[in-house]
Amino acid sequence: MDKFVIKGGNPLIGKVTISGSKNSALPILAATLLTPEECIIHRVPDLSDIRYMLEILKFLGAQVHYEKGTVRVKNKIINWIAPYDLVRKMRASICILGPLIARCGKARVSLPGGCVIGDRPIDLHISGLQKLGANIDIIKGDVVAQGGQLRGTTINLRGPYGSTVLGTDNVMMAACRSEGTTIIEGAACEPEVEDLAKFLVSMGAKISGIGSQRLIIEGVKELHGSEYTIITDRIEAGTFAVGAAMTKGDLFLEQAPVNHMTSVLEKLRDCGVTIQVEENGLRVSRSGPLKAFEIVTSSYPGFPTDMQAQFCAMATIACGTSKVVENVFPNRFMHISELKRLGANIELSKNEVHIYGTERLSGAPVMASDLRASAALVLAGLVADNTTEVHRVYHIDRGYERIDEKLLSVGAMIKRVYSKT
Numbered sequence: 001m002d003k004f005v006i007k008g009g010n011p012l013i014g015k016v017t018i019s020g021s022k023n024s025a026l027p028i029l030a031a032t033l034l035t036p037e038e039c040i041i042h043r044v045p046d047l048s049d050i051r052y053m054l055e056i057l058k059f060l061g062a063q064v065h066y067e068k069g070t071v072r073v074k075n076k077i078i079n080w081i082a083p084y085d086l087v088r089k090m091r092a093s094i095c096i097l098g099p100l101i102a103r104c105g106k107a108r109v110s111l112p113g114g115c116v117i118g119d120r121p122i123d124l125h126i127s128g129l130q131k132l133g134a135n136i137d138i139i140k141g142d143v144v145a146q147g148g149q150l151r152g153t154t155i156n157l158r159g160p161y162g163s164t165v166l167g168t169d170n171v172m173m174a175a176c177r178s179e180g181t182t183i184i185e186g187a188a189c190e191p192e193v194e195d196l197a198k199f200l201v202s203m204g205a206k207i208s209g210i211g212s213q214r215l216i217i218e219g220v221k222e223l224h225g226s227e228y229t230i231i232t233d234r235i236e237a238g239t240f241a242v243g244a245a246m247t248k249g250d251l252f253l254e255q256a257p258v259n260h261m262t263s264v265l266e267k268l269r270d271c272g273v274t275i276q277v278e279e280n281g282l283r284v285s286r287s288g289p290l291k292a293f294e295i296v297t298s299s300y301p302g303f304p305t306d307m308q309a310q311f312c313a314m315a316t317i318a319c320g321t322s323k324v325v326e327n328v329f330p331n332r333f334m335h336i337s338e339l340k341r342l343g344a345n346i347e348l349s350k351n352e353v354h355i356y357g358t359e360r361l362s363g364a365p366v367m368a369s370d371l372r373a374s375a376a377l378v379l380a381g382l383v384a385d386n387t388t389e390v391h392r393v394y395h396i397d398r399g400y401e402r403i404d405e406k407l408l409s410v411g412a413m414i415k416r417v418y419s420k421t
């Protein structure tokens with residue numbers, strides 16, 4: 001397994017181009033299953049998760065061509081079963097369920113399985129699709145669905161922690177080809193859900209209320225091929241912004257989606273970081289002290305759970321005590337014990353951490369456990385004394401395009417050591 005060897009101490013200075021959004025690209029690729037016509041998707045980031053999704057589409061019968069960020073895909077579905085070996089590597093594979101039911105009238109998709117960030121149920125996906133008329137059973141760890149004619153209805157997707165992003169995607173995709181009108185109450189408002197809705201509209205879907213908690217979908221008989229460009233990844237942009245803040249750097253984040261980053265940028269400003277919105281991007285720099293902060297994660301437009309680990313890394317070197325409350329995935333704290341190995345002073349209790357800022361972290365070998373935890377460890381390594389080795393970086397390759405090359409280009413001392421196997 002590859003690892004990163006990082007020598008801390010250099011500020012990040014220069015320009016980084018932010019890639020297309022993973023969390024937009026994955027459901028949009030799944031949505032191409034809704035039509036037999038060709039779809040052309042631009043700005044698709046080159047990530048292992050994307051490669052897995054393309055493998056799944058190919059397994060289902062698609063012709064796929066992926067080059068220089070553009071996917072051309074034509075879904076002639078010859079198979080409606082996605083087995084465990086294909087879907088277990090990536091939770092987002094569950095969003096092929098809605099399109100398969102809508103297009104084929106049936107689907108068998110293995111449950112994506114456990115996840116290190118905590119329990120990730122799909123009850124709301126299933127109840128939403130059942131309300132549309134699909135018969136769904138769990139058989140031998142697979143979701144087995146028989147669709148028949150789906151019919152529009154009113155569906156509430158509010159769960160115990162707010163709405164569900166991929167659940168909204170799944171139900172919205174199926175509703176596009178259901179008979180009559182579907183109203184989704186408590187829809188997730190994340191920019192990636194909005195992006196999927198816009199892609200569906202470009203395929204001929206009739207959706208109103210896009211970007212709000214109430215989506216109204218008039219079913220259509222067929223959807224057609226489309227050409228579409230994915231939005232920029234707000235989480236990648238946020239991660240580099242934290243990198244500039246932690247290293248006392250000065251980074252221009254080209255194409256950063258400023259409008260989607262309000263809560264993160266507000267928090268960075270509160271911490272003493274300078275944020276300048278410029279044409280086609282964002283400049284992030286710090287010269288003064290980094291102040292402690294409080295964050296509480298919630299659904300959009302609140303503070304994103306996908307930025308929580310990176311902010312924990314930042315808190316380890318801030319002046320004072322920071323408090324972080326994780327409300328979306330209450331157990332998403334695998335990075336805490338590894339940050340402690342670098343010398344961080346942190347107390348964890350239930351879904352809350354208190355982080356007491358320290359003058360310096362000291363390099364050590366650490367283990368990446370999941371995508372954003374890995375990003376937090378890399379950020380900590382950039383400011384730690386001596387050398388930090390981050391093991392199992394395949395987690396980070398799921399969601400950050402060439403992060404080592406991008407960091408190297410702005411002054412970080414980071415090297416990927418390839419495993420021999």
Ligand SMILES: CC(=O)N[C@H]1[C@@H](OP(=O)(O)OP(=O)(O)OC[C@H]2O[C@@H](n3ccc(=O)[nH]c3=O)[C@H](O)[C@@H]2O)O[C@H](CO)[C@@H](O)[C@@H]1O
Binds near residue numbers: 022123125163167192
């Ligand atoms: C590929 C992708 O886009 N992944 C994102 C998506 O994941 P994902 O869509 O899986 O996350 P959800 O929005 O579904 O989860 C939000 C909350 O709802 C709960 N829940 C979810 C589904 C369900 O059927 N029942 C239920 O109770 C979850 O346990 C969690 O507490 O949104 C998360 C929350 O912004 C992000 O961290 C992930 O990066």
Ligand SMILES: C=C(OP(=O)(O)O)C(=O)O
Binds near residue numbers: 023090092117399
């Ligand atoms: C948790 C994430 O992704 P996924 O839902 O694919 O696990 C993430 O992008 O931070």
